[in-house]
Amino acid sequence: MRCLALPLVFLLAAATPSNAEDFRIGVAAPFSGSFSILGSQIRDGARVALAQDNDAVELFEQDTACSPEGGAAAARALIADRVSVVVGFICTEAVEAALPLLTEAGIPTITPGVRTATLTDGRERSGFLVYRTAPRADAERDAVARILSERWRKEFFAIVDDGTIYGRELAESLRASAELRKLEPVFKDTFRPQLDNQVGLAGRLKRAGATHVFVGGDRSDIAILARDAKGMDYVLTIAGGEALRAENSTVPLAEGTLMVGLPRWADIASPQALQALKAAEILPDGYVLPAYAAAQTALAASEKGDVNAALAKERFETVLGPFAFDGKGDLDTSFYRLFRFDGEDFREVE
Secondary structure: OOOOOOOOOOEOOOOOHHHHHHOEEEEEEOOOOOOHHHHHHHHHHHHHHHHOOOOOOEEEEEEOOOOHHHHHHHHHHHHHOOOOEEEEOOOHHHHHHHHHHHHHOOOOEEEOOOOOOHHHHOHHHHOOOEEEOOOOOOHHHHHHHHHHHHHOOOOOEEEEEOOOHHHHHHHHHHHHHHHHOOOOOOEEEEOOOOOOOOHHHHHHHHHHOOOEEEEEOOHHHHHHHHHHHHHOOOOOEEEEOHHHHOOOOOOOOOOOOEEEEOOOHHHHOOHHHHHHHHHOOOOOOOOHHHHHHHHHHHHHHHOOOOHHHHHHHOOEEEOOEEEOEOOOOEEOOOOOEEEEEOOOOEEEOO
16 A cells, blocks of 8 residues: 655645634654554545645644554644644553643544544543444444344344353343344254354244344354255245454355445445545555545534534534434444345345
8 A cells, every 4th residue: 555645744735824723733643563554545635634624724643653652752742732622542551641641732533543432422421522333332232233123024033142241242232232123033042163064053943933133253254144044945045244244254244234334434425435446546445435535524523613513513414424423422323234145245135
């Protein structure tokens, strides 16, 4: 991946000193250490986003090193730079160390990378000026519950999990949502993962009369279950979570497998953003497009004058769609969607 050949502090267009000061934006990310490639993605996305705007803006970049010490040092440096808003952070430890300092200075933070639920859950108590464009850690299980309990309300569905925390949380969330809708699965079970076959599980599902099953587990177990059900001439619709994107199975994933997950950002980004990245010789990977959208939000809020008030109340158009925040500082809409595997890739289900 190539970075834009721009200095750490750059002026994108001519402006009076007072306007330039109003549009000082900070970027905090790990530019050193084992997470530096992710930090570079955030930097690249923010740089290209701001380069597309005609307003004058100065961008100040600080390395968080993904550590508490690095987060605090980055915050102090950005406060000294008199930025009006900070974009970045991918590590919980760094942002938690930075937020008290940035909040005391009246500088809001927009993070496209930190998913830890407590970051915004404690906002009313802490008063931290933090806004999150990344999905929350619990957003996946909420999406599984919401999407499947609605779509499967007339189906004979089952819910199984592999006994891991991840698998159990997804399965339990769907079960609870179904119960609220007065829906009862025909079968519930915890299966043993990482076996060479899941014939026993497939047999139990068939005897229970399940036509659909949600599996809280990984891609390999889901692929094996689909293979074994097919070998029994058992027509079974299988759904899973984001783990289905992981290429960890030697058994091919069955066509028709459903996934509740996030889209690939490049699939939903505006053509203009993709063209801008291409012109800058930057691939739309990882955090590039989320950082692009977060930087657009930061700039638009800065233009309103009171950045924090704007972030709390306004809706912003970004390359990934409209962004607006709820009372906690999380996005008020979910990116999670239902996809179907077509034999080669996951395609969104209308």
